[in-house]
Amino acid sequence: MTFWIILALLSLVVAIAVLVPLWRGKTDTARERNDEAVFKQQLKEVERDLARGTIDPSMAEAARIEISRRLLEAHRENSRDEEEATGSLPLKLAKLSVVVGLPLLAIGIYMGVGAPGYADQPLAKRLANMPDQTNFVELISRTEDHLRRNPDDAQGWSVIGPVYMRMGAFDKAVDAFERVLKISGPSSGAQMSLAEARIFANDGIVDASSVALLQAVLAEEPEQIKPRFYMAMALGQAGKKQEAVEAWNKLIAEGAENEPWVQAAKGERAALLDNNTPILAPQPPATSGPSKEDVEAASQMTKADREAMISSMVDSLAQRLVDDGGTVEEWSRLIRSQSVMGNKEAAVKSLENAKQAFAADAAALKVFNELSTQLGLAN
Amino acid sequence: MIVEFGHFALVLALVASLIQSVFPVWGAVRGDSRMMAMASPLAIAMFLLVLLSFFCLTWAYLTSDFSVMNVFQNSHTDKPLIFKISGVWGNHEGSILLWVLILVLFGALVAMFSKNIPNALKATALSAQAWVSAAFLAFVIFTSNPFLRINQPPLQGSDLNPMLQDIGLAIHPPLLYVGYVGFSIVFAFAVAALILGRIDAAWARWVRPWVLVSWIFLTLGIAMGSYWAYYELGWGGWWFWDPVENASFMPWLTGTALLHTAIVMEKRNALKVWTVFLAIVTFSLSLLGTFLVRSGVLTSVHAFAVDPTRGLYILTILMVFIGGSFSLFAWRAPLLKQGGIFAPVSREGALVLNNLFLTTATAIVMFGTLYPLVLEAATGTKISVGAPFFNLTFGPLMMPVLLVMPFGQLLAWKRGDLWAVTQRLVAAFVLCVIATIGLAWFYAGSGVLVIIGFGFATWAIIGSVFEIIDRMNIRRVGLAGGFNRLKGMPRTVWSTALGHLGVGLTALGIVTVSAFESETVLVMHPGDTVEKSGYHVTYDGSWDQRGPNYVERVARYTMRDGGNVVRVLEPSKRVYNASGTPMTETAIATFGFSQVYFAIGDNTDDGGLVTRLYMKPLITLIWIGCLIMSLGGFIALTDRRLRVGAPKPARKSNRHSQPAPAE
Structure with a gap:
């Protein structure tokens, strides 16, 4: 009034x-x-x-x-x-x-x-007013605020890093894990996280710096699956087909059939054995891993192939979610990937599907709505 | 609900401008004083309403209210305060709002400070200005509304284009807009004169301050924009003949012409129709500039708004206003009584000559700007008209302007004695030759074009102050008498001298920097030293550091002259967090009027850094000249004395006691 x-x-x-x-x-x-x-x-x-x-x-x-x-x-x-x-x-x-x-x-x-009567939404007020609400994005924002004031809080960075990973903000995750390493010194956990974040940020390319990190982790824990998995990927990308296939074989032999990473490993191995798969890079010198230029050249060469691979991955995720359903995070990741790849139509469609699947869950709907605004899907 | 109040105030301003568009001019035509009296309160109300709405939008930026679409798209919580504020107009919607704000500000100023303008003229002019305001308010509200809200506000904004996060952006658009938009008042007065069918010397007197204010701000705005491009874009260029620059330059050229004819009209009651024509042309060019920049028909650093609907809307505004005002001109101008006559050789004649050159120059710039667009629209061929075209056409046109300027200053009104003036300028000519030889020797330049350039520039500089020296006439009245005369000189003499001096200095800067600038691009490793124009520049190393919303790689260079450290410079390359956009921040060392300009590029694999060094001799004169021109304009503005367009009784011309023109 x-x-x-x-x-x-x-x-x-x-x-x-x-x-x-x-x-x-x-x-x-x-x-x-x-x-x-x-x-x-x-x-x-x-x-x-x-x-x-x-x-x-x-x-x-x-x-x-x-x-x-x-x-x-x-x-x-x-x-x-x-x-x-x-x-x-x-x-x-x-x-x-x-x-x-x-x-x-x-x-x-x-x-x-106009929007008659729509109250102002100053950010400070919004952040102060909802401390209890476990809104994911709100929490991130508040944590970021805290880290901006206390950039040396390794604990904080190691908490927010995995969150960034899950959000798909890989560059930010790289930054967070780099800080953790810098502040609290090398530890295999942080090194592993940083390597993984870098690989994700590079669209799956395992570059020289990631290889170095993985090797450091393996020096501490030679039996750990994750670093070996990525090392196998690196070998494949470097064109060392034989060694890569051997690495995959070894990994697959160790894992149980129903573990998800075994499926992924099998897929990678199959792709390597498939004759049509291009060799990603020329044979690098035997003494060291692939140099930065090699990796870059490779990523230039196979951009189209890489895109095709990613889009097929996204498509299969979409299929699985439609058929079997999934978590809020999975749906969000799908929508985000589709939107990032420029397939807005598919993203909108997935958004509709997701909303349908969680029609009864108010918190989930809110997440989706926010996501759609963020990605500009709302209109 | 502050945001919504701002939105409503904007809508209310639109409705007020619609009322303003109709009734005061109706009253003026009918002779109804009460309807005419609506104009002033409406003009002030419109200004206050738009101001309120502008403050409300600024408030939303300051509090990072991301429920406002415009704030979400152009702001970020990490942004420093000043860029939160300048972000208000660093985007399409906000900048049009600023445009409108300045438009109504001028309306309110006319309402408040024009106590002795005939009411009919004032009411009609304010109505005419309200047509423009209404068109642009509707444009803001219906196609570029900065107050649109988001239902589910995000928690972080998308940040302002990093290129625009600079103090230059905070100042450049407002200055330029005051210039652009100020001419709307002159336009409104011209339209009012046409509607009322009456125009006289007094009209020129009422319009003069508005022409001057607009021209001063346009000059400063263009200079500021040029300097901003120079240090922010990192290419070392200060003028690119970019269509957006041309868009602001064209109204400046015709505005300068208008400035000069307005003097003739005020003093001699001549050139009335031409003055009205120029007033319409100048504002039309301002509109054209707004169209070019805002419609997205151009792709350049300024084209941060690309939206065909908006483009079409502005094009419609453009056609209605330009077409309408020229039709009105064609219909009504014959009614305006012609004024005084004058001989070709007279100050009026010189001013007409200046007008001819300035308008031809405008036509050339317009051709070079629009031809590629028209060609592309018609045939699909993409061509670009760049510096070579303008240097070949615009440059030679400016030379006679520089040549004639000192003559114009010394010629008498009505009928002048060219031979006498030439004789008086002999001393200036001698000085000019000496200065040219001196400059050519200093810069070791021997090209014909360089000598010509130096010659014209020094001629303009010396000629501009020559009038003052001539008027002091120390030889006849002695030093003390000369200083007495200096004190008694009318301000218009000073303003003319400074205006022309500024042109000369700018010309000198342009000639010198074009002929003698040098560029060195090389890869430097820490500890490397390179020799640049007599200085030894050492690259000390580089490091990374964090800014409020960016990370940057800073490189440090030490300049030494003979062993003494003269400057330490730290150019940098920034990457903005929110957008990931890289930006080059240059570092500039100023020595006298010359500058050494540093920009860094990428790191090489072996630890080197791509370094670009430019030597820019006398480059600051380009902008100092603009400042001095503006100062001249400002002095003219303070001179509120009467210039009566009364015919001077014919007298025998006496060479030695040349009468001071009736100022």
Whole structure:
């Protein structure tokens, strides 16, 4: 209500300001054309200038004559105008437009384009007002705020890193894990996380720095699956087909059939054995891993292939989620991937599917809505 | 609900401008003083409403209210305060809102400070200005609304284009807009004069301050934009003949012409129709500039709004206003009485000559700007008209302008004595030759074009101050008498001298930097030293550091002159967190009027750094000249004395006691 009262007051103030001259009596100085006054003013100025000596008498005289001539002309014209009859219809129209047209039209247009009564949403207030609500994004935002003030909080960075990974913000995850390593020194856990984040940020390419990290992890824990998995990938990408296949074989032999990574490993092995798969990079020197240039060249060469691979992965995820259902995170990842790959239609469709699947879950719907705004899918 | 109040205030301003568009001019035509009296309160109300709405939007930026679409798209919580504020107009919607704000500000200024303008003229002019305001308010509200809200506000914004996160952006658009939009008032007065069918010398007097203010700000805005491009884009160029630059340059050229004809009109009651024409052309070019920049028909650093609907809307506004005002001109201009006559050799004649060159120059710039667009639209062929075209056409056109300027200053009104003036300028010519030889020797330049360039520039510089020296006439009245005369000189003499001096200095800067700038691009390793224009530049090393919303690699260079350290420079390369966009931050060492310009590129694998060094001799004169021009304009603005267009009684011309023109 207050909102509308203020709107009305605002209109009222404008209307009154305009109406004052309209309501004034008509008899005042008949025609305030003002130009006669201007010429009179000019005459005075000539006198002043003459007195100060800035113009000489002959020029002042000439100016005086000229101005007087104009003054007379203006006077003649004004007295002629005065005789014209003035009807009152336009005046009434003017009043009407101010009293009725102004507020009605303004409110009408505003109702059309505005969001009446929608309160402000300053960020500080929003963050302060919902400390208990376990809104994922809110929490991240608050943690980021905290880390901005305390950039040396290794604990904080190691908490937010995996969150970034899950959100698909791999670059931020890389940054977070780098900080953890820098602040609290090398540990195989942090090294593993950083390597993984880098690989994800590079669209699955295991670059030299990641290989170094993986090797460091393996030096500590030679039997761990994850680093070996990525090392096998690195070998494959470096074109060391034979060694890669051996590595995969060894890994697959160790894992149980139903473990998800075994499936992935089998897929990788199959892709390597498939003759159509291009060798990703020329054989690097035997003494070291692939150099940065090699990896870069490889990523240039096979961009199309890589994209095809990613899109087939996304498609199979979409199929699985539609058929078997999935978690909120999985749906979000799917929608995000589709949107990032530029397939907006598919992303919108997945969004609809996701909303349907979680129609009863308010928290999940909120996450999806936020995601859709973030990705610009809402319109 | 502050945001929504702002939105409503904007809508209310639109409705007020519609009322303003109709009734005051109707009253003026009917002779109804009460309807005319609506104009002032409406103009002030419109200004206050748009101001309120602008503050509300700024508030949303300051509080990072991401429920406002515009804030979400262009702000970020990490952004420093000043860029949160400048972000308000660093985007399409906000900048149009600023445009409108300045538009209504000028309306309100006319309403408040034009006590002695005839009411009919004032009411009609304010109505005419309200047409423009209404068109642009509707444009903001219906196609570029900065107040649109998001139902589920995100928690972080997308950040402002890093290129625009610079103090230059905070200042450049407002200055430029004051210039652009200020001419709307001049336009409104011209339209009012046409509608009322009356125009006289007094009209020029009322319009003069608005022309001057607009011209000063446009000058500063263009200079600022040029300097911003120079140090922010990292290419070392200060003027690119970019269509967006041309868009602001064209109204400046015609505005300069207008400035000069307005003087003739005020003093001699001549060139009235031409002045009105120029007023319309200048504002039309401002609109054209707005169209070019805002519609997205151009792709350049400024084209941060690409939306065909908006483009079409502005094109419609453009056609309605330009077409309408020229039709009005064609219909009504014959009614305007012709004024005084003058001989070809006279100050009026010189000013007409200046006008001819300036308008031809405008036509050339316009051709070079629009031809590629038209060609592409018609045939699909993409061509680009760049510096070579403009250097070949625009440059030669400016030379006679520089040549004639000192003559114009010394010629008498109505009929002048060219021979006498030439004789008086002999001393200036001698000085000019000496200065040219000196400059050519100093810079070891011997090209014909360089000598010509130096010659014209020094001629303009010396000629501009020559009038003052000539008027002091120390030889006849002695030093003390000369200083007495100096004190008694009208301000218009100073403003003319400074204006022309500024042109000369800018020209000198342009000639010198074009002829003698040098560029060195090399890979430097820490500890490397390179010799650049007599300085030894050592690359000390580089390191990474964090800014509020970016990370940057800073490189440090030490400049030594003979063994003494003269400057330490730290250019950098930034990557902005939110957008990931890289930006080059240059470092500039100024020595006198010359500058050494540092920009860094990528790191090489062996630890080297791509370094670009430019030597820019006398480059600051380009902008100092603009500042001095503006100062001249400002002094002219303070001179509120009367210029009566009264005919001077004919007198025998006496060479030695050439009468001071009736200022």
